[in-house]
Amino acid sequence: MRRIVLGLGLAIAAALADGAVSSAATGGAAKASWKVLPSITATVTPNYATGYGPQGGTGSGSTPAAGSLAVAGGGTVDFGTIVAGYQYIYKYAAQLTVKTNDSTGYKVFAEGSTDFIDTTHATTLTMNSVLYWMLSSASNTQYSAATPFQSTTNTGDTAYNNNANGQGQNITFAGGLGNPPSSALIYSSSVDGTSTQGFDYQIRVPDSITTTDTFTAVVVYTAVAN
Amino acid sequence: MKRIKNLGCLALGFIALLIALSGKDVSALETLITAKEVPLTIIVVAHSYAPAKRANGVQVAGISSYDVPMGILPPTVIAQTTGQQGNTPVKFLAKPDPSYTYLHEVPINTTLTAPQGATTYFPCPFEIYAYYTTPYNVTDWGYGTSTQASAGTFPILNYPTNSDMSWAITAVGATPAPGAHYTLYADSGAPGQTAFSGAKSQAQTQCLNLSVTVPLTQPVGTYTAVIQYNLYST
Numbered sequence: 001m002r003r004i005v006l007g008l009g010l011a012i013a014a015a016l017a018d019g020a021v022s023s024a025a026t027g028g029a030a031k032a033s034w035k036v037l038p039s040i041t042a043t044v045t046p047n048y049a050t051g052y053g054p055q056g057g058t059g060s061g062s063t064p065a066a067g068s069l070a071v072a073g074g075g076t077v078d079f080g081t082i083v084a085g086y087q088y089i090y091k092y093a094a095q096l097t098v099k100t101n102d103s104t105g106y107k108v109f110a111e112g113s114t115d116f117i118d119t120t121h122a123t124t125l126t127m128n129s130v131l132y133w134m135l136s137s138a139s140n141t142q143y144s145a146a147t148p149f150q151s152t153t154n155t156g157d158t159a160y161n162n163n164a165n166g167q168g169q170n171i172t173f174a175g176g177l178g179n180p181p182s183s184a185l186i187y188s189s190s191v192d193g194t195s196t197q198g199f200d201y202q203i204r205v206p207d208s209i210t211t212t213d214t215f216t217a218v219v220v221y222t223a224v225a226n
Numbered sequence: 227m228k229r230i231k232n233l234g235c236l237a238l239g240f241i242a243l244l245i246a247l248s249g250k251d252v253s254a255l256e257t258l259i260t261a262k263e264v265p266l267t268i269i270v271v272a273h274s275y276a277p278a279k280r281a282n283g284v285q286v287a288g289i290s291s292y293d294v295p296m297g298i299l300p301p302t303v304i305a306q307t308t309g310q311q312g313n314t315p316v317k318f319l320a321k322p323d324p325s326y327t328y329l330h331e332v333p334i335n336t337t338l339t340a341p342q343g344a345t346t347y348f349p350c351p352f353e354i355y356a357y358y359t360t361p362y363n364v365t366d367w368g369y370g371t372s373t374q375a376s377a378g379t380f381p382i383l384n385y386p387t388n389s390d391m392s393w394a395i396t397a398v399g400a401t402p403a404p405g406a407h408y409t410l411y412a413d414s415g416a417p418g419q420t421a422f423s424g425a426k427s428q429a430q431t432q433c434l435n436l437s438v439t440v441p442l443t444q445p446v447g448t449y450t451a452v453i454q455y456n457l458y459s460t
Contacts, residue, residue, distance in 0.1 A: 044312030059261060061324070069317055079318035085330060086323070087265055087452075094314045113313070129333060131316060132267070143370060145379075145450040148267065148337060170311050201316070204265055207330035209320050216317045223310045 040100040042108065042223035046070075046077050048095035048198060049136075054079045056088040056142030064088055077201060085207035087142040093201040095136075096187065096221060097194065104226040105190040109180035111222075112151040113171055116215040125215060127151035130205060133186060136198030146202045149219060150184055171220045180222050190226065256363065256458035260325035263369055264352060266336050268381055268391075268449045270440050273342040329364070329457040330355050332431065343442035349401050350433040354421070357429040360459045366393075367418030368411050369452035378413065380444055382451050385414030391451055394435045395422055401435065408437045411453060421455065 047053075053066035060083035067078030077093045100106050112127035132146035154173045173179035187197050323330065332353035340346040356364050368382035368389065378384030381391040392408035402408075412418040422432050 040310050042310045042312050044314055046314050059263075067317060067319070069315075076315040076317050079316075081319045081321060083321050084323045085262060085326065087263060096312070116316075128337070143263075143265065143450060143452045145448050146267070147269075147448045170313070203318060205318070205320050206333055207262075207323050207326050208332075209322050212319065212321045214317065214319045216315065219314045219316060221312045221314070 038100070038102045038225065040098065040102060040106055040223055040225055042096065042098045042221060044221050045073060045095045045097070046075055046093065047072055049092040052090070052092040054082070054088050054090050054203075057083060057086045058142075060086040079203055082203065082205060084205045084209040086205075088203045089140060089142040089144070090201040090203065091140070092136060093133075093199055094219070094221075095196055095198045096223075097196045098189070098223050099194040100192050100223075100225065102225045103192045105188065105192065106223055106225050107185055108187040109184040109222045109224070110149060110186045110219055111171060111180065111184045112149050113218045113220050115151045116217045118213040118215050120213065123209075123213065123215075125205065127217060130203060131217070131219070132202040132204070133199050134202070136200050140200045142202060144200075144202075146200075147186075150181075151217075152184075152220070153181065154179075171222065173222075180224070186221075188226070256460050259358060259362070259457040259459055260329050261454055261456040262325075262329055262331055264331050264333075264336070264354075264453045264455060266338060266351065266391075266436075266451045266453070268438060268451060269337065269339045270380075270444055270446050270449065271339060271341050272446055273344065273442065328356065328358055329455065331455070338436070338438060340438045340440050342440050342444055342446070345437055345439040347402075348436045348438070350396070350398075351436055353398060353431050353433050354455055355429070355431045356422070356424055356457055357427070358424070358457060358459055359427055361424065361426050363423045363458045363460055364421045365418045365456045365458065366412065366421045366453055367415060368413045369454045371413040371415050373414045380449050381438055381440075382411055382413050382453075387413070389413045390439045390441070392437050393421075394437075396433045396435060398431050398433050400433065408435075411451075418454075418456070423460075 047066075047070050050072075052072070053070060054064035057064050062081065062083060064082060065080050067076070067080035069076035070078040077090055079088060079090055082088055096108060098106055098108065110133070112131070115127045116125040116130055118124070128148040128150050131149045133149060134140060134144055134146040152171050154171050171180075186199070189195055332355060333351075334353065335348075335351050338346070338348050338351060354364060356362065371378060371382055371384050373385045378387065382389050389411040392410045394402045394406050394408045396402055409419065421434075422430070424430055
């Protein structure tokens with residue numbers, strides 16, 4: 001035991017002496033460099049503000065009201081019952097929050113993972129003729145200028161977290177993630193940090209609907225760096 | 227002499243009545259059956275169609291710039307997108323339009339892209355179907371327009387400013403002849419203008435061909451025009 005302690009003491013002394021000699025010989029400062037791993041996170045919150053829900057349908061004879069799947073701060077953008085051929089707006093439909101440490105900022109794209117599909121799969125409504133988006137504003141109406149969503153030309157991820165109609169809630173882009181089409185751009189920022197933006201939706205269902213049916217789709221938001 | 231004067235007054239009054247009845251307020255003699263709004267999306271693009279460029283003239287890199295190699299000075303770090311997706315489920319219960327039998331729109335392509343400083347023609351972006359059990363008129367005007375507001379919004383604007391959108395009717399499948407007249411959309415609210423008429427129990431579908439004139443000063447962006455079509459029994 002005593003031998004072990006003595007050996008350890010000699011080793012420490014030798015190390016100290018070596019360090020002192022080295023320091024005296026070279027001097028100077030050490031240079032350290034590293035890379036900060038860039039990151040970007042995005043969250044989407046449906047029904048994000050008081051007053052969320054559908055308005056419009058002027059002349060249809062019915063007053064719109066949010067459906068049962070619409071809940072404050074989450075759930076579904078559920079327009080409830082609408083009459084084909086009339087225009088509706090869904091206020092405060094979704095809020096996007098993006099956080100990044102990338103000083104060049106970011107872009108956000110949004111697409112339907114599919115077109116609108118009815119519960120019996122007998123009818124499909126094209127996404128870009130039915131659902132439109134605009135930046136949220138208290139003055140928005142069902143007649144305000146809005147841009148149609150497109151359904152993706154890539155692959156809706158049907159193997160993950162699907163809804164009742166089998167519509168994917170993510171999109172796998174050709175060539176890997178982060179390759180949405182420029183036509184799907186809905187928002188951008190040129191700075192880092194955290195920012196939020198709300199969106200209202202408009203819906204315009206064609207008159208050609210002849211039976212009462214429920215339609216669903218999923219809008220997928222993808223945030224990428226500039 | 228006095229009788230002649232009275233007859234003259236009566237004749238003038240009768241003429242005034244005829245003018246009043248044949249004027250703008252024809253709808254007072256008609257019955258509104260139903261009305262439909264046709265929303266159109268107009269995307270105004272730069273007149274040159276040039277790709278977006280930075281101020282220094284360097285073309286903006288596309289999404290493909292994500293493969294910029296890391297570690298080259300000055301350091302370029304690109305945030306990756308893995309897992310950065312969120313989604314919003316959307317749902318609605320659609321009921322048929324009860325007045326579909328009498329008046330409805332048949333959308334063909336209601337998103338119109340037009341460059342600044344030019345007039346662009348769009349053959350049949352939508353059709354209007356009409357039918358009724360009596361003779362009828364289909365009228366139109368820009369929704370929400372007014373003689374009171376000073377400007378209105380592009381492209382329908384407000385009276386007395388002329389609309390930047392006009393229409394010409396053809397049969398389905400036909401296109402307007404070269405030099406055909408396009409009528410500016412009415413932009414002072416009701417009663418608007420007659421788009422077409424029909425006989426008793428005549429079902430017909432008419433094609434609406436549009437032209438959009440974009441002022442050079444109109445900012446690039448997305449705009450909406452809403453046209454209201456009204457079916458009157460005569």
